[in-house]
Structure formats: structure tokens, C-alpha cells
Amino acid sequence: MNLSQRIEAFAKLGDFFKQFSTLKIEKSETAEFNPILFDAFNMQINRASEFNGWFTKENVLKAFESWSEALTIENLEKWTSIYKIDENIAPKNIAIIMAGNIPLVGFHDFLTVLFSGNNALVKLSSNDKHFLPLIAKFLEYYHPYFKNKIAFTEKKLTGFDAVIATGSNNTKRYFEYYFGKYPAIIRNSKNSAAIITGSETRLELEALGEDIFQYFGLGCRSVSKIFVPQNYNFDLLFNALFKFNDIINVKKYENNYDYNKAIYLMSLFKIQDNGFVMLKEDSSYASPIATVFYEFYDSYDILLKKLDADKEDIQCIVCNENDLNFVKFGQTQHPKLDDYADGIDTFKFLLNI
Numbered sequence: 001m002n003l004s005q006r007i008e009a010f011a012k013l014g015d016f017f018k019q020f021s022t023l024k025i026e027k028s029e030t031a032e033f034n035p036i037l038f039d040a041f042n043m044q045i046n047r048a049s050e051f052n053g054w055f056t057k058e059n060v061l062k063a064f065e066s067w068s069e070a071l072t073i074e075n076l077e078k079w080t081s082i083y084k085i086d087e088n089i090a091p092k093n094i095a096i097i098m099a100g101n102i103p104l105v106g107f108h109d110f111l112t113v114l115f116s117g118n119n120a121l122v123k124l125s126s127n128d129k130h131f132l133p134l135i136a137k138f139l140e141y142y143h144p145y146f147k148n149k150i151a152f153t154e155k156k157l158t159g160f161d162a163v164i165a166t167g168s169n170n171t172k173r174y175f176e177y178y179f180g181k182y183p184a185i186i187r188n189s190k191n192s193a194a195i196i197t198g199s200e201t202r203l204e205l206e207a208l209g210e211d212i213f214q215y216f217g218l219g220c221r222s223v224s225k226i227f228v229p230q231n232y233n234f235d236l237l238f239n240a241l242f243k244f245n246d247i248i249n250v251k252k253y254e255n256n257y258d259y260n261k262a263i264y265l266m267s268l269f270k271i272q273d274n275g276f277v278m279l280k281e282d283s284s285y286a287s288p289i290a291t292v293f294y295e296f297y298d299s300y301d302i303l304l305k306k307l308d309a310d311k312e313d314i315q316c317i318v319c320n321e322n323d324l325n326f327v328k329f330g331q332t333q334h335p336k337l338d339d340y341a342d343g344i345d346t347f348k349f350l351l352n353i
Contacts, residue, residue: 001145003085006115007076009142014071016138020045020064033141037134044130048103052127053252055103059215060131063103066334079337080115083347091118091149092353095160097175098132099167100125102215107132108337109164109346114139114149116350121160122152162353164346183353187342191285192332193225194318195303198232200329204320205240207330211318212277213244214333216253217289220315220341221332224287226294227303238274248276257290285313315341 001009012032019028020041027038045064048055094113098106106125110132113120124132132152139146157163162183165175172188179186194208211223228234248254261278264271271291272279282293297303307317316339319326340346 001143002087003080003115005143005145007073007080009139009146010071010076010111010115011073012142013135013138014068017064017068017071020061021068022058022061022065025061033138036141037138040137041134044134048130051130052100054101054216054218055128056250060103062214062333067104067107069334070337075337076115080347083116083351085115085117085351087117089117092161092350093119093121093159094350095121095123095157095163095165097123097157097163097165097167098125098128100127100129102219103128104131105219106166107135108341109166110135112346113164113350114146116347118350118353119148120150121157122150123154123157124152162350166341183349185342185344185346185349189286190220190313190315190342191224191287192221192315192318192327193227193285193307194223194329195300195307195321195326196226196228196232196237197300197319197321198229200236200320202236202240204329205237206243207328208237208318209241209244210330211332212241212292213247216247216250217287217292219333221335223318223332224292225282225285226292227297228294230296230298232296234272234279237279238272241274241277245274245276253290256288260288260291285310 016031016033019026019031019038025042025045027034031038045057045060048060049057096106096109096113098109105128110120110122122132136146136150136152139150160182163179164185165179166187167175169188172186175184175186192211194211208223215222217224248257257276261271261273264278264280269280276290278291279294280287280291281295283295284293287293307314316327316332317325318329318332320329
């Protein structure tokens with residue numbers, strides 16, 4: 001199967017995903033393999049929260065929606081056009097150890113391994129172990145080529161040539177020890193930040209709410225820290241975020257909100273609270289669920305230097321300033337295919353093994 005055929009296969013997968021959106025789930029009469037797979041996907045979407053309470057139906061559908069937008073022939077051709085793929089090179093076995101913090105979080109690694117012509121040996125997270133095997137089934141039905149390209153295992157990984165592993169700061173040390181002799185991309189926990197200049201419109205601040213609350217703030221691209229100018233009026237932010245107040249009705253989120261609020265109050269920490277999210281002044285980037293840390297800044301230029309110095313802790317930065325390194329408000333959970341985690345070009349890594 002050549003590159004253009006792989007592009008066509010994943011574009012068909014993107015078309016299949018379009019049936020599952022936050023607006024509605026609607027079975028198409030023309031989508032590939034619907035008689036076989038539509039009901040299986042639909043059932044798993046409806047049951048996802050039974051296996052992982054953070055995987056609400058809405059958040060799962062948002063993940064499918066985002067990937068349906070990314071997996072078009074135009075996007076896939078543009079993404080792959082800068083790489084030189086030699087179809088005659090024997091494929092390598094690439095072990096992928098996936099995280100499970102948000103739905104389909106490991107799909108980009110899976111996608112890149114297959115597009116590079118290599119074989120995917122996948123170790124799924126127990127928190128997200130149902131969707132990717134269904135996606136693999138779709139690909140196998142589409143073309144038998146994929147039957148020999150994808151394998152899942154719950155056992156100790158063996159027979160691999162390189163590793164892509166994603167985990168926490170603690171597991172990164174384990175991964176580095178265990179996989180040290182192999183070519184590897186090993187990722188740890190990161191968080192995202194936003195710079196508020198004071199010039200934001202209400203619509204921009206509402207869009208920032210998407211970056212904060214989507215997936216309950218559990219993703220590495222979720223904004224957990226904001227930088228605000230001195231004397232910033234937080235009422236502007238709280239008023240814009242009010243549209244997300246229904247999040248408190250999700251029991252797991254509410255439990256975390258109540259727990260963290262109790263800890264802050266007992267510890268006499270000063271917080272700002274609107275009933276569903278708390279703002280706490282803190283120099284850290286990783287904030288607990290239902291909390292956003294903030295930090296004041298005096299100079300925008302000095303802040304940029306600080307963020308550059310802290311770049312190992314930051315996945316992406318949201319700001320309305322015209323800078324190519326920034327993500328626009330509301331777009332953190334809609335990365336392009338070439339927005340690689342930690343800024344490491346996974347495709348290039350795989351082609352150079």
C-alpha cells in the first residue's frame with residue numbers, strides 16, 4: 001500500500017467519524033462499513049463513561065469531531081508532502097505506549113507510525129482501551145494491508161525496534177531506564193498556559209473557556225495557568241466563563257471541585273471562586289482539576305523570556321497577540337497534523353530510525 005492509498009484510507013476514516021458529532025449522531029447511507037461498524041462505535045461512545053468517568057459522551061464526540069476535521073485528503077497530503085518516504089525500506093516495529101487522559105489521545109502517534117510505513121505495536125492505557133481497536137478494525141476492513149501492520153498487547157513489550165511512550169513525570173524515568181537502548185520518544189506531563197493582555201474581547205475569553213474546560217482540563221493542551229497584567233479585572237474572565245457553569249453537574253468534576261476547595265480553605269490559601277472553578281495565584285503550571293493558577297506580570301517582553309525558559313513544562317501557549325508560536329483562543333484542542341507533542345517531529349523520527 002503506497003502513501004496515496006494510505007491517505008485515502010484515513011480520509012475514509014475521517015468521513016466515517018463525521019457521523020459522530022456533538023450536534024448529532026447520524027448514520028450515513030454511504031459511509032464505508034456502516035453495516036458492520038457503526039453500531040459498535042455508537043455503543044462504545046454511549047458506554048465510554050462506564051469505563052472512565054471522565055469520558056463523557058460529549059467529550060468523546062468532541063474527540064471524534066476534531067479528528068474528522070483533521071482527516072481529510074487535503075490535510076493529509078499537506079502534512080505528508082514535506083517528508084520523503086521510501087516505500088522500499090523494510091518496516092520497523094514501533095512500540096507505542098499510550099496515555100489515557102483524554103479520548104483518543106494516542107491516535108496521532110498511531111496515525112504517524114502507519115503513515116511512515118512502519119508497524120504499530122500498541123500498549124493501550126486501561127483508561128482508553130476500546131476506541132483504537134475499533135479504529136483498527138475499520139482500517140482492516142478497508143484494506144487487508146493493515147492486518148499485518150497493527151497489533152495490540154497487554155503483555156510485556158517485545159520484538160520492537162523503537163518506542164514512543166507517553167506518561168507522567170514518574171513513568172518517564174521508568175521508560176528512560178527500560179527503553180534506554182532503543183531509539184525513543186519519551187514524553188512526560190506538560191501543561192498549557194494563556195497570556196491575557198487585557199485587550200481580549202468577551203468572545204475570546206469565552207473561547208479560552210473551551211481551552212480550560214474541554215476534557216475537564218485533563219489534556220496536556222488544556223490551559224491550567226494564566227498570566228494576567230497587574231490590576232487585571234478578573235470579573236471580565238469570570239463573566240465570560242459563566243457559560244461553562246454546567247460542568248459542575250458532572251459528579252467527578254464536582255467531587256474534585258469540593259475537595260480542592262476544602263484543601264485551599266483549610267490551608268488558608270486565597271482563592272477566587274465562582275461556584276464551578278477557582279483561581280489561585282501560584283507559580284506552578286500544573287493546577288488541580290477545577291482550579292486555574294494565575295500569575296501577574298509587569299512586562300510582556302519579560303514574560304516571554306520566562307515562558308521560553310520554562311518551555312520544557314509547557315505544551316502550548318494561548319494568546320491573541322500576532323505570534324506564530326501562539327495558539328488562538330479556543331483552538332488548543334484542535335491541533336493540526338504537524339502540531340507534534342513536545343515539539344518533536346514524530347514523523348521525522350520514524351523515518352530516520
